[in-house]
Amino acid sequence: MNKQLMYGTHALAEAAIQAGCTCYFGYPITPQNELPEYMAQRLTEIPGGVFIQAESELAAINMVLGASAAGARALTSSSSPGISLKQEGISFMAGMELPAVIANIMRGGPGLGNIAPSQADYFQATRGGGHGDYRIIVLAPGSVQEIADLTFRAFDLADTYRIPVMILGDGMLGQLMEPVIIPKPRQEPLPEKDYIVSGAQGRQPRVIKSLILDTREMEEHNWKLFRKYQLIQQRETRWESYLTDDAELIVIAYGTAARIAKGAIKRLRKDDPNMKIGLLRPITLWPFPTKAIKESLSTASDYFVFEMSAGQMVDDVLLSLEGKGRVHFYGRPGGIVPTPAELARSIARRYYQMKRTRKR
Amino acid sequence: MKRIYVRPQTLRPVPMHYCPGCGHSIIHRLIAEVLDEMKLREKAICVPPAGCAVLAYNYLDIDMVEAPHGRATAVATGIKRVRPANLVFSYQGDGDLAAIGTAEALHAANRGEQITVIFVNNAVYGMTGGQMAPTTLLGQKTTTSPFGRNVKTEGPPIKVCELLAGLGSSAYLERVAVNSPANVKKAKSAIAKAFTYQLRKAGFTLVEILSPCPTNWKMDPVAACRWIDEEMMTVFPLGVIKDLPC
Known part of the structure; x- marks a missing residue:
């Protein structure tokens, strides 16, 4: 694709589409509204494209959970107060090992705060944010070009490690217009997923869950996640x-x-x-x-x-x-x-x- | 010799963890029978709730995706939009659907999501030990309404079917019960009808099932079934609440 002048939010959305994202679920909040607005239009042009303006951020993240469990590449975006609401779903997806990409275009806080650019959600993003013993990958772009590149990569990371990935931007990056080259759509088909639900036709039924009542099994699941996080630390650290x-x-x-x-x-x-x-x-x-x-x-x-x-x-x-x-x-x-x-x-x-x- | 009663293929041959006299086991079986008869086992995806029935995946031999408490209709929405050819249904209790998940249920119905909700109404929170539910009857004693539900402080019980009936895109809403053989048969027909409507893309479908919870009602199973007839049905009358032809 050619170099073009784009908003950070639009570049994020378009890079997601080129990465094979077919589903967007979100709820309006400033300063990231241009992202769902772009998707509302753009996803109608994509075969199987799904756009829902959800009734809340809680609903949106859980729609992402469902879409991801069904095998789609799904995106949601919000800004700080909305991201707090999404933490429930993020924790569940971390436990269920479901991939997803979540963009947080941060604004001033705590509480309703304001709509100006801020970096006040670092703790929330890097410490998991929700309940339980888990991590998510957090990518911090510094330009519109990097928003596009990292968003494109985020979907591969999410699928490779079966983990939620957060793009942590801020109101400045989201609203900024810069020249950007959107990554080319991937030519090779998306990797096969052997854990998704599609109806148990000719195979054993699959269950995607985070409930593990047996304490020994739960401990083993926690260690399994921990080993995955160690691997990510070794392979994916960038600066x-x-x-x-x-x-x-x-x-x-x-x-x-x-x-x-x-x-x-x-x-x-x-x-x-x-x-x-x-x-x-x-x-x-x-x-x-x-x-x-x-x-x-x-x-x-x-x-x-x-x-x-x-x-x-x-x-x-x-x-x-x-x-x-x-x-x-x-x-x-x-x-x-x-x-x-x-x-x-x-x-x-x-x-x-x-x-x-x-x-x- | 003709076989007239067999275990449905969709129901795993394992003992259930439900209490004696609980309605969940009957409802699980009805779902399994309907899926078998409609040949939908390999098409079905269920979203079980947080609550007693979270372990539904131990019994129903189909694909399942667990949902956070109250979010089953949102999760089901995500699944169904990605896989429109599948049969997607959630299985939710009264707390799950009518308290913490009201917004999700109401908006899924209003969008006309092509999903089915199996709504199990037993007028209490079962798994957590019998607290007051949004469907608890007035005067009914629970662990968190020890003097009986008071209309002045807790409001009246929420009638989910009637609430959703006013929304444009809900297609089929019926209230049934599993407290007698005759009612069990009607409940099965309602589930089959809801699944049929979903496959015809009629819109949002929900079957509300009045179901006994002898443990938390502190009754024996027979008294619990009678209580559904004598008390619950006066507040939650059985019948088709909405049926848009499709």
Whole structure:
């Protein structure tokens, strides 16, 4: 496909279609309404396409559950308060090992909060979010192109590991228009699924469930999930390193925050070419790039974690560093998006402070 | 010699966990008989509820997808829209359908989803130990209405069929019971009719089944069957509530 100018939400929807998604279930909430609106139109052009504006986010996620159990690639999307409602279904799908893709275009919270871009749902996304002992894959795009690429990939990840995958964007990324090349539709047929329901014709009936009353069986199921999560950690962790080879101070940020950070770093390096700062941008928030962060200690002594929240991912950075290095945090919660200049000032202050401490 | 009574092929030859006198085992058997007779076993997909009947997949030999409490009609919607050629039905209790899952049931009916709901109304929460249900009768004592259901604080029992009848896309709604041989036969016909309507794409279909719960009603099975006749049916009269020709 050619390069075209698209909204983040539209790019997400179109990439899903190209990945073989035939079902969308959702409930209106700002700032992601353009996504269901796009799907309402687009899915009518797809053979077997299903679009339902559900009566609630609870219903929508459970329709996804049903569609996934029936073998379809299904998508739902929402924004923070709606994602809280979807946690029930996400937990069930994690337990049932059903694939699904869920997009959260985050807004300010808690509660109704506001409709401005925010990164306040990191904990909810990366800690499972619902009840029970489980993980989901969380992908954090930083541009409209990456929204398209990661959404396309999300469906394969979901099917490969039979796991719900979340695209964690924010109001800024969703509303942003950028040139994008939508991935080409897959040529090869989708992988055969031997667990879905289709009517027990010529085979034993199948049961898709999460109820396991026997405690030993339940424990074994939990360990089975745990082993799957370990495998995902080994194989699927992704991050971007930018100018980190010689960096003494590394900025860690994801999504929109990472874009701002990149701009700030470019600006600072331009002003002072001796300034040894770089950016490490987690692309998968779960699994978290723990190893990459730890290995960066070979050059870096200081870390500057920037989030559009009051501090959530910073916990994972601290855990990754295991007490080594100095971790500084700069957070802007509530829907505030700082400018690269603002962020640059804050990074520079920390950088020169670090230099002064080192001299002493 | 002519065989006149055999175990349906769709009903697994295993003992059931249900209490003595419980209606679930009868209803399971009726579903199995209908699926056998209509040759639908290999087409059927059931969505069992959270509650006593969650273990329906141990007894009915068909594809099953468990649903979170109350969400069976939403799950069934997702399945049916992906697989329109299959027979998709949910099996739900009164708490599941008329309390926590009211929104899902009402909207599935209003959209005219081509699914069937087997709605088991026993006027209490069974699995959790006999708490008040949305269909608990006025004055009926339960563990959470120890002085009897009070219309002023708990409202009257919800009549699901009558509630759904007003929605444009519900096609067939009938209330039956499984407390006597004659009623059991009528219940079976209603299930068969609902499945037939679904296959004809008539719209949303629901069969409400008044069913005894002797354990939580604290009655013996015979008294429980009598209580359905004498008390439940005065609030929930049997019969076809809605039948759109198809």
